[in-house]
Amino acid sequence: MIEVEGLYKSFGSVRAVDGLSFAAGAGSVTGFLGPNGAGKTTTLRMLLGLVAPSGGRALIQGKRYSDLERPATVVGAALEATGFHPGRSAKDHLKVACLAAGLPLTRVDAVLELTGLADAVDRRVGGYSLGMRQRLALATAILGEPPVLILDEPANGLDPAGIHWLRALLRHLAESGCTVLVSSHVLSEVEQTADHVVIVARGRLVRDAPLSELVGDGRELRVRTEQPDELAGALEGAGASVRREDDRLVVNGVEAAEIGRAALRVGAVLSELAQERSGLEKIFLELTLEEMK
Structure with missing residues (x-):
């Protein structure tokens, strides 16, 4: 469960997030949508404790990220397909992530298989395409089998087959009880994947509704x-x-x-x-x- 309550964030005179409130429930995919500069990434960063709110609360499973005892087993996040050591293989990257989070190394092969990287485990990440780095970012996010998943533009760089794979994976995770919050500009893909949609503009909530209700309005x-x-x-x-x-x-x-x-x-x-x-x-x-x- 993700809960955002009266969330504010100002950078100097600029208010990036302006009293935002919404929730994303378990067992569903929530699309988090808005134009550039709407405050989406800032909101996700506040949820993950990377940015301190100016006001309000951003909670995961009822707690602030900083209060989670083993965050890798509660929430997985992929905000950018970067931050990988270019000379390290995908398998070694995931092993390091497992050791840092106190997770069993058996999870490495499991997530490599699940994200379609099993045939490229020994290649250096510096030679990966953007789409392959997106898969590796997602593999890292799900290492701890978290019940909450937060993704920012996960389809960026994926080819049509990759987008189809991503859609199936997110639906599978949601149907398994996971809370999935996805920020994306690929609206056609959100329409095929999401159960619920939260739309923001200028840091404020514009619409919060089930996708079926929203599209039904049209x-x-x-x-x-x-x-x-x-x-x-x-x-x-x-x-x-x-x-x-x-x-x-x-x-x-x-x-x-x-x-x-x-x-x-x-x-x-x-x-x-x-x-x-x-x-x-x-x-x-x-x-x-x-x-x-």
Whole structure:
């Protein structure tokens, strides 16, 4: 469980995080989204004790990171695919991480296999691609089999096969009871992976909702008719929200059957009536652009 309560962080006159509150629960993947400069990375750093809050609390399993007795067995994090000694192999890097955290060395081969690095264990990390370093960062994060996982842009540098692998792994971890918090700009991937979405802008919460509810809010009906003015008037009279988009009416707030009844009342002939679900990207842009004004 991750809990952020009234979190603030100022750097001089700049308030990077402004009274942010949200929670990420066990057994789910929470997408942590926002434009550049929204305060996402600063929030993650406060959760991990790398940055001290100016106010509020950032808790993991009910405790501040600094109060966790064996943090590697409680929370795994991958904020950057850097920090590896370029002359060290992946296996040696993970052995050092195990020794530092007091973990059994048997975990090394297990995470190498799980992250698809088993065939590159003896190669020096300096020769790894960005995608391979991302896999190694994730392998390091899950060494202690933590119930909480915090990731910042984990798909960065992965090819399509790697992204598919990452999606399956995160879903597997969540279904095993893990709390997974993922910050990402790859909204199409978040839409396929996340159960819940937290959207921030200018350090403030914009939306906190299940993905199904958020995307459900974006269901629209698109109508084409040769009598658009008459039909729009009838629909607005029935409580619908109607806007023009090219040669179509975009209708929200009523079901398709009501559009049919309104068309019958005004004698409008429908040549198209289709329901379209707005994707996460469109909803994200609408919410954040409004906040940034």
